[in-house]
Amino acid sequence: MPDDVLLRLSGWMERVLACRAQVTALIPLKGGGIQENWTVCATVRDTPRDFVLRKDAEATIDASHSRRNEFALITAAHAAGVTVPEPIAFCDDVGVMGAPFALMAKAPGVGLGSKVVKSLTDADRPALTERLAREMARIHAIRPPTLRNPHLEPVERSRISANPARSASILRQAQDAADCEPLAFLGKPPTDFATAEVALMRDWLDRLALSRPGLEWALRWCELYIPRPRETTLIHRDFRTGNYMVDAGELTAVLDWEFACWGDPMFDIGWLMAECWRFSRPDLEAGGVGERAAFYTAYEQESGRKVNDSAVRAYEVLAHCRWAVIALQQGDRHTSGREPSLEHALTGKMADELELMALRLTRPERWRLRHDGGLGT
């Protein structure tokens, strides 16, 4: 990385941190197909400290938020007691890094889903399953301001951060910001989340000019059988193994907020449970980490909300469809010539197995359940 970039970034960090800061290295991070992620190695007040810088990649996925909006989401989640990378500041000045970016503290541990699943011991699994459920429940405690619920639910200050002064400051900032609805960019909550999601998937397929009858079959099933939501909350929309960091068996941060929206909280549970996110442990339904029942119990305790199991299982079908369509979008980044990459091309090919998984869950007998008084009623 050229020295002038490091100098510009050092200058900006000194301004936002209001102290001596020197960036010593910028190291690109793997993953983040939708954003460019960098480790920022810095010395702050003579102490070495690592941060993560996120800025948009050359081509982005249709539904992903701008870095500014993503930073607002992480700040709101941090204030609500969700374990996220500590938000430091956002930079609009394209003169610093060539594009707007967000700076956050770096969370320790492993993020890659396959590694997380393999690295856990049997002793780690129950505690991590419970922790995942509680973290998700805290996200779902954030309600749309238009529903006249408190924007931020009361949280124990000790949960927010290990640094009480920093936590209090962030909480004050978030509460001040809540007055002007910092998540207003999320728009109005949909009246029927699942129907809106199915319409969105069809629109994405149309925009790719792709006809995928197998995915259409599963999407039509979702349209008919996903129950109407009982309530609307903030949902992460990509809460799955691979999007949180684990260090020595403990969760250190929930990452990748770029798809968050107002929606049905059962969607997030279905997304985490979907077979496509269990990696080498398909037998462990909660993200390849733990038991479904243990997750449900912890989620219900933390949220005070009953899990609607039939809705969760129906959302698992939608999860396979959604991941398949996103894989096709990634593949299109290669085939369109916008961002040629073998990795993107291979991701596009994953749509075939995801379509097969969605078909396994929507056999013709599952279309008759509603008429027999089963699923979806």
Add this chain to the structure above:
Amino acid sequence: MNNSHPALADFLAAAETLLRNKVIVASQGDARFAGLMVASALGMARREIALGKQLESANLDLLELAPQPSPFPDMAAALTQLIRGGLMDGQDELFRRLQVDAITRTAVTRPQVVSEHELRLAGLHELVAP
């Protein structure tokens, strides 16, 4: 029919084996990741050649269910509209053909996730190891 196809499949298989056994095992980090991606692409290309006829036949079989003539640019688009419109909800025959088509494509892209039962269903059990 292109008679060079079996030879080409063998050629790709030899390249994939060499890459996996000599290059990837001796690589680390980004180089290993790149090697694995290339090996995966070679494997897909090899299986696509091997299952070319089955892929074509499964797709044609599925598209037979599309209405003709139709105002849509292709038969897959016409079938899509029927499904979206609820005109083929839960139909056994459509499902069977969708399943065979998806199994055959997945047998090319990621055969390890296709079960033996599914391979039999698609008539691939003698061509692909489960």
